[in-house]
Amino acid sequence: MTPHSPGTDQIDTLLWIGFVAAAILVVAVVVGLLYVLRRYSAERGAEPRQVTGGRRIQLRVGAALGAFAAVILVLSIVYTDKARETPLTGPAGLQVSHSEPLKIQTTGQQWLWRYDYPNAAFSYYKLVVPVDTTVELELVSTDVVHTWDVPDLAGKRDAVPGKTNHVIFRADEEGTYFGQAATLSGQAYGAMRTEVEVVSPAKYEAFIKTQKRDIQAAQDRVVGLIENGETP
Amino acid sequence: MSAPRRNPELVVDGFPPRRARWVEIATSADHKDLGRVLITGALGFLFIAVVELLLMRLQLAIPENTFLNPVTFNRMLSLYGATAIFFFAVPFALGFFYYVAPLQIGARGTALPRLGQIGTWLFIAGATVLYAGFLFTPSEAGVNPLSPLSGIAFLPNNGVDAWAAATGLATLGFVLIAIDLVVTLRRLRAPGMAWRRLPVFSWAAAIGSWLLIVIGSVMLAAITMLLIDRNFDGIFFAGDAGGSPLLWQHLSWIFYTGTYMLILIFALGAIAEIVPALARKPLFNRGAVIGSLVAIAVIGTLAWMQNMYTAPIGIGWMYFAMIMSLALIVPFGLVFFNLIATLSGGTVKMRAPLLFSAGAIVAIAIGLATEMNHSMVALGWRLQHTTDSTAATHFALVGGAVFGGFAALHWWFPKMTGRTMGETLARLSFWTMLLGTLVAFVPLMLAGTNDGQVVDAYKFFGGSSDLDAYNLIATIGAFILAAGVLMTLVNAILSREGGAPAGHDAWGGDSLEWFALSPPEPHNFDLLPDVRSARPMRDIREAIAHRSARAEQPARESQPVA
Numbered sequence: 001m002t003p004h005s006p007g008t009d010q011i012d013t014l015l016w017i018g019f020v021a022a023a024i025l026v027v028a029v030v031v032g033l034l035y036v037l038r039r040y041s042a043e044r045g046a047e048p049r050q051v052t053g054g055r056r057i058q059l060r061v062g063a064a065l066g067a068f069a070a071v072i073l074v075l076s077i078v079y080t081d082k083a084r085e086t087p088l089t090g091p092a093g094l095q096v097s098h099s100e101p102l103k104i105q106t107t108g109q110q111w112l113w114r115y116d117y118p119n120a121a122f123s124y125y126k127l128v129v130p131v132d133t134t135v136e137l138e139l140v141s142t143d144v145v146h147t148w149d150v151p152d153l154a155g156k157r158d159a160v161p162g163k164t165n166h167v168i169f170r171a172d173e174e175g176t177y178f179g180q181a182a183t184l185s186g187q188a189y190g191a192m193r194t195e196v197e198v199v200s201p202a203k204y205e206a207f208i209k210t211q212k213r214d215i216q217a218a219q220d221r222v223v224g225l226i227e228n229g230e231t232p
Numbered sequence: 233m234s235a236p237r238r239n240p241e242l243v244v245d246g247f248p249p250r251r252a253r254w255v256e257i258a259t260s261a262d263h264k265d266l267g268r269v270l271i272t273g274a275l276g277f278l279f280i281a282v283v284e285l286l287l288m289r290l291q292l293a294i295p296e297n298t299f300l301n302p303v304t305f306n307r308m309l310s311l312y313g314a315t316a317i318f319f320f321a322v323p324f325a326l327g328f329f330y331y332v333a334p335l336q337i338g339a340r341g342t343a344l345p346r347l348g349q350i351g352t353w354l355f356i357a358g359a360t361v362l363y364a365g366f367l368f369t370p371s372e373a374g375v376n377p378l379s380p381l382s383g384i385a386f387l388p389n390n391g392v393d394a395w396a397a398a399t400g401l402a403t404l405g406f407v408l409i410a411i412d413l414v415v416t417l418r419r420l421r422a423p424g425m426a427w428r429r430l431p432v433f434s435w436a437a438a439i440g441s442w443l444l445i446v447i448g449s450v451m452l453a454a455i456t457m458l459l460i461d462r463n464f465d466g467i468f469f470a471g472d473a474g475g476s477p478l479l480w481q482h483l484s485w486i487f488y489t490g491t492y493m494l495i496l497i498f499a500l501g502a503i504a505e506i507v508p509a510l511a512r513k514p515l516f517n518r519g520a521v522i523g524s525l526v527a528i529a530v531i532g533t534l535a536w537m538q539n540m541y542t543a544p545i546g547i548g549w550m551y552f553a554m555i556m557s558l559a560l561i562v563p564f565g566l567v568f569f570n571l572i573a574t575l576s577g578g579t580v581k582m583r584a585p586l587l588f589s590a591g592a593i594v595a596i597a598i599g600l601a602t603e604m605n606h607s608m609v610a611l612g613w614r615l616q617h618t619t620d621s622t623a624a625t626h627f628a629l630v631g632g633a634v635f636g637g638f639a640a641l642h643w644w645f646p647k648m649t650g651r652t653m654g655e656t657l658a659r660l661s662f663w664t665m666l667l668g669t670l671v672a673f674v675p676l677m678l679a680g681t682n683d684g685q686v687v688d689a690y691k692f693f694g695g696s697s698d699l700d701a702y703n704l705i706a707t708i709g710a711f712i713l714a715a716g717v718l719m720t721l722v723n724a725i726l727s728r729e730g731g732a733p734a735g736h737d738a739w740g741g742d743s744l745e746w747f748a749l750s751p752p753e754p755h756n757f758d759l760l761p762d763v764r765s766a767r768p769m770r771d772i773r774e775a776i777a778h779r780s781a782r783a784e785q786p787a788r789e790s791q792p793v794a
Contacts, residue, residue, distance in 0.1 A: 030597065037582070037590060048512040050513060065562045145381065160478065182618070183688075
């Protein structure tokens, strides 16, 4: 898994910090435990030292643990804030407006994602976005809770009925990124996938145009059939 | 039975029972009988949970497997979650609390025995409903049946109703037992058993019971709302009609997070009894350990929104949950430090309970350290809802409920049955379980972190050879773990009648349960000692030694001097 958006870059760094911190804690506990279990085995035949504790060592250990937790907390807040920043659309991106991200309404439904683009075009399953452009997905759901998750591009977020959630990313490279819904949503949950195709702005515009034309053609065809008294 | 009498000297030994043993147990309100019912029932459901886990792991052994169809998989998942939490982990912990704590405080019984009795029967009723549901339609809504999926519109069959009734009955039972324990621990302590002298496991029982009363009530409210929503057109969790699906998430996560803490408090409390006795030292910084357990209960439960980083809630709430989660490093760290410091300088007898305790500490440490990563908000967006979170939860809860619970089982088995569990099989079981836990859950961590494999899915897609390998290895590990668990279950069954006789003071522990007979008489103690310190059993042993030394002396002194 490689990060392809400023937000996921930050998350990736935090992942390394977290991994090191977790490793320190686990190694400290495991090594300490194994050491005392070996060193003070009953076979050595000494009398046990009857100490009941000490306030000073307790305060020191508590303070050390507190300091450790505080460092993790600060680092975590720093990187979370960085990951939450809305990046600006880059020079190679689609210039919609200066600071506004490209908003795409994303609807979770059993068991397919629907993407509604700004110009009345929509697509199912596959999301097409321009490269180097800030994209904001407005997550909603029409039925149950779904989680939108394309880990290369952004952290995951839930689509909850009645609420709007937001995913913001700026893909730095053209290509196809896969994702899978991450909250149990019923029978076909395990097959509920999505695909994000990152293309150049020109290709994106062309895609929107084709999509609109195809949708229009399909609608015209259905309307024509109904007007002729046939069942579509 | 209930209140301690002032003149306990009337002793009846070997009075023949009037009724068959099973009738006695079925009608008993004695905390020891009920505790044994809870523990035995929990071990039975552990077996069932393990079978369900294995079926799910078989489905996930190879990519796009068709061994279980999606609906069956979701039913297995829902049953597994309910069984592992409501019918194994909680009753297992509560069973030990209920059996041991009254003995440890020198009580002749519990204060409100009928509450404990009805609580135990509600647990059995809940289990019956859950597995009667198995005969028609079990829930398909998953471990935590999130609204709206759990609503009548999406799962119209009665599976979710059965789930709600089953877990609701069991939770109500747990709350009643917890009330009995809280009152018993307040009112029925032996003379001199001040709170500062209370054994750590009894402290854990008090803390755990208070916690259960709070979180159990919250869960009961949530379950009631769910049943109203489903059956009487309620709108508690309906987003478009004035309710909110997030309400269910808040209420249920308060319960599940609190339960997680309850299980760890139980395990650490039991380990804090085992370690000092087998190292022949007093617990290092007893006060700090007890204080830490209180902190874990309070702070840990307040971190419930740690599970909701991906939900549409304000970032401030996420930071609140993160601060609470990270604050837990201090109390958990202090408990681990003090347990290790207790072993340091002692003479460590590596018996089965200590072996399982060590395994529990390692597994819990791995689980909590991983959980720490999940509680960093931005990292939670990446790691939550992946198999990394499955693995973290399993490390902590298998560490707490299975390793820690088995440590408690080996430790108090001699008290309950008068016999010791077989040491060889215990060791074999331990090493198999440790290997199984690592082989089953470390690959799932990698699959979640590196490949973003999602939780609860009935299949995964191949293509990446890493992912295929992780899942296959995890399945193999689950089978190894299951074999280890099975060995201890077999060991317990065999040792109940065939184990080596243990004697009344099996391990040289410091607390009063070792003063009672093994198994204890229905009234627990013929004679209540005056408690003078936090190590009453040690005082009794010293007094006996002193007295027998004196008893020899006067014999010589009484000889004529001249």
